[in-house]
Amino acid sequence: MVPDRDEVSSQARPHHMTDSLFLGIDGGGTKCRARLRDSDGNLLGEGIGGPSNIRLDPDVVWASILSASRAALAEANLQEFDFSRIHAGMGAAGAGQTSAVERLLSRSHPFGSFSIDTDAHTAWLGAFGGGDGAILIVGTGSCGYGVVAGERRYVGGWGYEISDEGSGAAIGREVLRHTIWAYDGRIPSTPLSDAILGEFGHSPEAIVDWVGKARPADYARYAPLVLEHAQRRDPLGLVLIEEAARQMAQIATRLLDLGAPALCLFGGLSEPLRHWLAPPLQQVIVQPKADAMDGAILLARQTTHTSSPRRPR
Amino acid sequence: MVPDRDEVSSQARPHHMTDSLFLGIDGGGTKCRARLRDSDGNLLGEGIGGPSNIRLDPDVVWASILSASRAALAEANLQEFDFSRIHAGMGAAGAGQTSAVERLLSRSHPFGSFSIDTDAHTAWLGAFGGGDGAILIVGTGSCGYGVVAGERRYVGGWGYEISDEGSGAAIGREVLRHTIWAYDGRIPSTPLSDAILGEFGHSPEAIVDWVGKARPADYARYAPLVLEHAQRRDPLGLVLIEEAARQMAQIATRLLDLGAPALCLFGGLSEPLRHWLAPPLQQVIVQPKADAMDGAILLARQTTHTSSPRRPR
Numbered sequence: 001m002v003p004d005r006d007e008v009s010s011q012a013r014p015h016h017m018t019d020s021l022f023l024g025i026d027g028g029g030t031k032c033r034a035r036l037r038d039s040d041g042n043l044l045g046e047g048i049g050g051p052s053n054i055r056l057d058p059d060v061v062w063a064s065i066l067s068a069s070r071a072a073l074a075e076a077n078l079q080e081f082d083f084s085r086i087h088a089g090m091g092a093a094g095a096g097q098t099s100a101v102e103r104l105l106s107r108s109h110p111f112g113s114f115s116i117d118t119d120a121h122t123a124w125l126g127a128f129g130g131g132d133g134a135i136l137i138v139g140t141g142s143c144g145y146g147v148v149a150g151e152r153r154y155v156g157g158w159g160y161e162i163s164d165e166g167s168g169a170a171i172g173r174e175v176l177r178h179t180i181w182a183y184d185g186r187i188p189s190t191p192l193s194d195a196i197l198g199e200f201g202h203s204p205e206a207i208v209d210w211v212g213k214a215r216p217a218d219y220a221r222y223a224p225l226v227l228e229h230a231q232r233r234d235p236l237g238l239v240l241i242e243e244a245a246r247q248m249a250q251i252a253t254r255l256l257d258l259g260a261p262a263l264c265l266f267g268g269l270s271e272p273l274r275h276w277l278a279p280p281l282q283q284v285i286v287q288p289k290a291d292a293m294d295g296a297i298l299l300a301r302q303t304t305h306t307s308s309p310r311r312p313r
Numbered sequence: 314m315v316p317d318r319d320e321v322s323s324q325a326r327p328h329h330m331t332d333s334l335f336l337g338i339d340g341g342g343t344k345c346r347a348r349l350r351d352s353d354g355n356l357l358g359e360g361i362g363g364p365s366n367i368r369l370d371p372d373v374v375w376a377s378i379l380s381a382s383r384a385a386l387a388e389a390n391l392q393e394f395d396f397s398r399i400h401a402g403m404g405a406a407g408a409g410q411t412s413a414v415e416r417l418l419s420r421s422h423p424f425g426s427f428s429i430d431t432d433a434h435t436a437w438l439g440a441f442g443g444g445d446g447a448i449l450i451v452g453t454g455s456c457g458y459g460v461v462a463g464e465r466r467y468v469g470g471w472g473y474e475i476s477d478e479g480s481g482a483a484i485g486r487e488v489l490r491h492t493i494w495a496y497d498g499r500i501p502s503t504p505l506s507d508a509i510l511g512e513f514g515h516s517p518e519a520i521v522d523w524v525g526k527a528r529p530a531d532y533a534r535y536a537p538l539v540l541e542h543a544q545r546r547d548p549l550g551l552v553l554i555e556e557a558a559r560q561m562a563q564i565a566t567r568l569l570d571l572g573a574p575a576l577c578l579f580g581g582l583s584e585p586l587r588h589w590l591a592p593p594l595q596q597v598i599v600q601p602k603a604d605a606m607d608g609a610i611l612l613a614r615q616t617t618h619t620s621s622p623r624r625p626r
């Protein structure tokens with residue numbers, strides 16, 4: 001799909017030079033990925049950049065976007081001046097926060113057009129090609145999102161402190177809480193609580209010191225250990241994973257009740273946790289048609305037809 | 314009890330000047346209170362100072378301790394040189410953290426002796442006069458503590474993130490979480506969830522922005538509203554307060570199972586929540602013999618007999 005430099009004839013160039021190109025960007029907290037396609041949907045190139053959760057400094061985010069984009073352009077043997085015929089679409093973590101979107105769009109950029117939406121929206125666009133359906137992301141955080149008859153609905157996903165049920169961060173936080181209960185003698189200790197306590201030298205004070213600096217991703221690193229113990233029928237592991245699955249089911253059920261005909265799962269914990277869901281939920285889970293980068297390309301294509309309300313000023 | 318300046322005769326002075334005095338300090342996150350008694354237990358004076366959670370800057374904490382102490386000395390018509398015959402005891406929030414205690418005791422101070430322990434320990438000392446018993450503090454945070462046959466036991470109280478069950482901060486956080494569930498449609502809305510949502514202009518985004526800056530005391534400010542709605546049988550209010558009481562009961566039950574014969578309650582939420590406890594728990598609740606400042610005086614008296622392991626270096 002990626003044309004070799006020699007394939008691009010000088011005669012063909014004038015025509016190609018005016019053709020629109022579509023760039024789909026998937027922006028996350030640790031990295032930013034970009035995919036370039038021509039108007040026929042042919043793959044031209046891909047690239048990776050740095051962190052691009054748009055709650056970060058907009059200069060950092062734009063640097064990540066542009067380095068991912070330049071890498072995709074380089075793979076397609078395109079130049080800096082080709083930016084102007086690129087319609088870019090981006091699905092970004094943090095784009096649910098209006099102030100963060102406005103801050104990002106207050107900077108200038110080289111694209112012909114640039115549209116941005118939440119990472120949930122581009123994941124849904126890719127998964128259902130714009131048709132009715134819902135997605136459920138369960139990783140460090142969690143978020144449910146669905147579109148039914150053009151209406152968007154978010155369920156959960158409002159962050160670690162008061163939302164993100166069933167997420168890795170929630171599982172990690174709850175295993176620490178229950179480990180302290182076991183230490184206190186409020187509940188019986190289990191191999192899982194012993195393992196956690198052992199990691200902190202059997203000192204709740206060490207746990208509290210750790211918690212003082214812990215970010216959601218730090219808590220989430222305990223989720224695989226909890227899953228592993230639940231698989232071995234550890235009583236505490238079972239309580240925590242069954243609770244996470246119950247919370248995940250509550251989000252999924254609400255999305256289905258809103259009219260979503262099917263559900264796609266994303267995020268590192270969705271695969272292990274789906275097996276803990278009840279049959280009526282398992283039966284509506286489908287494979288996504290395409291990924292979030294192709295969802296972002298669809299966003300960019302939609303923008304060329306309808307003028308984006310979020311064009312940079 | 315407080316002697317008038319004229320009552321202190323010049324003849325009596327030499328004798329009084331060598332007598333030991335006992336100062337009890339109750340150090341909290343918002344203020345520091347001190348009470349001075351003579352060796353016969355007569356009240357000489359009291360004073361109030363600034364914040365003295367010992368996780369704060371030690372210079373701030375010492376300034377608070379000394380201003381509360383000087384106010385107590387002034388009320389007793391005593392002078393700066395009387396500090397040297399004062400045995401001070403302090404119960405302090407944060408004193409469970411060894412590093413914070415060491416940081417505080419690395420500074421010099423004017424007292425004849427200075428002992429420090431957790432606020433839970435001095436509350437227990439005051440409540441049971443040093444005898445077997447347990448206390449349960451339920452305010453912004455929560456903590457259970459008991460001493461049985463000389464053995465100390467903490468149950469809970471490891472902070473907002475992974476402990477402090479049943480506390481005002483936990484109630485406040487959970488009412489925000491459930492309000493988002495009601496907003497999502499995961500649970501039915503109630504007058505309580507409507508009231509909370511109304512406070513944030515019906516915007517979950519506004520809740521998330523608020524949460525980003527919220528401290529435990531900020532969450533705890535919603536606890537009275539939750540209690541009020543629970544009293545009116547609001548379904549969400551009932552769920553949250555019954556859960557807080559259940560968590561409080563779990564801590565209390567563990568303390569009783571460890572052998573504590575009775576329980577004293579402290580903290581602003583313990584009085585409203587106690588009525589939600591089951592009869593077997595209500596029946597073991599007793600009134601404290603004395604308050605935490607007198608508990609701290611008892612700590613200071615014990616120190617004059619046994620050399621404190623935590624004397625300043």
